Amino acid sequence: MNRCLPPMPFAYLVAITVAFTASPVLADAPSSISKPVRVILDTDMSGDCDDAGALALLHALADRGECEILAVVTNRRDLTNASAAAVDAINTYYGRGDIPIGTDKRGPTAFQRTSPYTTALRDNFQHDTPPDSEAQDAIDVYRKILTDAADHSVTICSVGAFSNQADFIRQEPALVRNKVQRLVVMGGHFPKSNRPETNVITHIEAAQTVAEHWPGEIIWHGFEVGKQLVTGARLKATPKNNPVRRAYELRPMPGNKMSIDEGKPSYDQAAALFAVRGADSTFWKVVRGGRVEIDDRGITAWTKASSDTQATAHAYVKINGAPKHLARKIEDLMVAPPKRASGADDPAQ
Numbered sequence: 001m002n003r004c005l006p007p008m009p010f011a012y013l014v015a016i017t018v019a020f021t022a023s024p025v026l027a028d029a030p031s032s033i034s035k036p037v038r039v040i041l042d043t044d045m046s047g048d049c050d051d052a053g054a055l056a057l058l059h060a061l062a063d064r065g066e067c068e069i070l071a072v073v074t075n076r077r078d079l080t081n082a083s084a085a086a087v088d089a090i091n092t093y094y095g096r097g098d099i100p101i102g103t104d105k106r107g108p109t110a111f112q113r114t115s116p117y118t119t120a121l122r123d124n125f126q127h128d129t130p131p132d133s134e135a136q137d138a139i140d141v142y143r144k145i146l147t148d149a150a151d152h153s154v155t156i157c158s159v160g161a162f163s164n165q166a167d168f169i170r171q172e173p174a175l176v177r178n179k180v181q182r183l184v185v186m187g188g189h190f191p192k193s194n195r196p197e198t199n200v201i202t203h204i205e206a207a208q209t210v211a212e213h214w215p216g217e218i219i220w221h222g223f224e225v226g227k228q229l230v231t232g233a234r235l236k237a238t239p240k241n242n243p244v245r246r247a248y249e250l251r252p253m254p255g256n257k258m259s260i261d262e263g264k265p266s267y268d269q270a271a272a273l274f275a276v277r278g279a280d281s282t283f284w285k286v287v288r289g290g291r292v293e294i295d296d297r298g299i300t301a302w303t304k305a306s307s308d309t310q311a312t313a314h315a316y317v318k319i320n321g322a323p324k325h326l327a328r329k330i331e332d333l334m335v336a337p338p339k340r341a342s343g344a345d346d347p348a349q
Contacts, residue, residue, distance in 0.1 A: 037067040037155055037276045040145060042138075043268070044076035044160025044199070045083040046115040049244075049251035052090060053232060053334050054159055054268035056244040058276070059094035060333040063340070067276045070145050070154065073102040073138035075161040076202055079114045081131040085122035086115075088129035089243045095340025102141030103132040104163050117250040125243045138164045143172055146179040154179055157275040159186040159268035160199055166206035169213055177215040185210075186271040188292060188300030190222040190316040196298030197223045204298045211294050217313040219274060220292055222300070226267030228323040231331040233263040238335055269330045274317065283326045285318040292316065 041058060045051045061067045072091070074083040084101045091099045121127075129135060142164065146154060158165060165183070169176050187199040187207065200207045210218070235245040248260040279286045290304040291312040302316055319326060 039067050040156045041072045042158040046078035047113045049247040050268040052244045052247035054272040055090050057269050057272050057333045060336040061276045071100040071141050075104045075163050080118045082118040082122040084129045084132050084135040086118040088127035089121040089125035092126050094338040102138035103135045104138045117247040121243045142168050146175040149179045152181045155275050156183045161202040162206040162210045163203050166209040182217040184219045184275040186221045188222045191302040193300045201298035208294045211292050220316040221271040226265045226270045229266035229327040230263040231266045234335045285320045286315050288315045
């Protein structure tokens with residue numbers, strides 16, 4: 001059943017617009033590891049396995065003291081009802097089974113699917129999370145984490161549908177405005193797409209709401225970025241008890257046949273790496289001076305600022321240099337052994 005967002009009151013839109021234009025734009029510099037980046041991952045942990053790869057990468061960065069994973073919330077409800085369990089299996093493997101997990105109970109509305117790997121991670125790996133329908137609500141997890149956070153201290157990395165963010169800015173705009181430092185999004189295609197990208201078309205109304213009304217900085221990682229970054233083949237040399245390896249072994253789907261031996265595009269990992277390390281000029285070029293617009297078909301376009309178009313806190317990224325170097329950096333993190341999980345380094349397991 002299609003779920004459309006109700007129109008926002010005029011006064012609310014004015015408040016959001018003022019907050020948006022007043023929000024500071026962060027400098028394009030790598031994150032300092034002396035102060036870990038505090039991250040919430042919003043993921044459609046289901047059909048594709050780059051979500052598992054992105055979560056592995058964040059755990060590797062957490063092991064290095066570069067980030068703290070505050071929570072993981074899922075979107076794009078999967079028909080297996082096992083996305084949260086898959087997340088917890090990965091968190092547990094890395095020794096962080098206590099990370100809060102929330103699930104989207106209301107949407108999104110399109111492309112719901114049956115995952116090729118979430119049930120395997122639920123059934124064959126250690127975790128203690130209930131089915132998605134019984135897990136904490138994603139919005140409640142967002143509310144708790146952000147309420148307890150210092151001002152402008154949290155980075156949200158969104159690598160799926162925009163449903164959770166759209167709902168949250170409608171319900172708790174002040175928390176987003178006051179507590180979120182930046183939103184890093186995997187979605188769209190830039191500078192202009194010729195067809196809708198999956199994370200956008202899954203819930204177009206939600207994507208439009210976030211693009212138009214998010215009260216702060218948004219860094220967009222388009223489809224064209226991750227497509228160039230093929231990783232995952234080296235996971236087959238990691239222990240058999242690695243749930244991320246298992247997700248990659250099981251992920252081939254009709255029309256997308258790449259196996260673990262070949263690797264796969266790193267759409268989500270690229271966004272997660274940027275969320276923590278920022279715009280390292282070795283790997284990234286950041287385009288500013290405009291905004292992302294999404295039409296009713298889900299087509300994304302970058303509109304440059306002009307005399308009648310106000311520049312915003314939007315930006316999109318391009319790869320700087322040879323993609324293979326960035327892909328190697330991403331895969332190094334994906335295959336790094338956990339530092340906190342007993343027995344996880346044993347290749348015989």
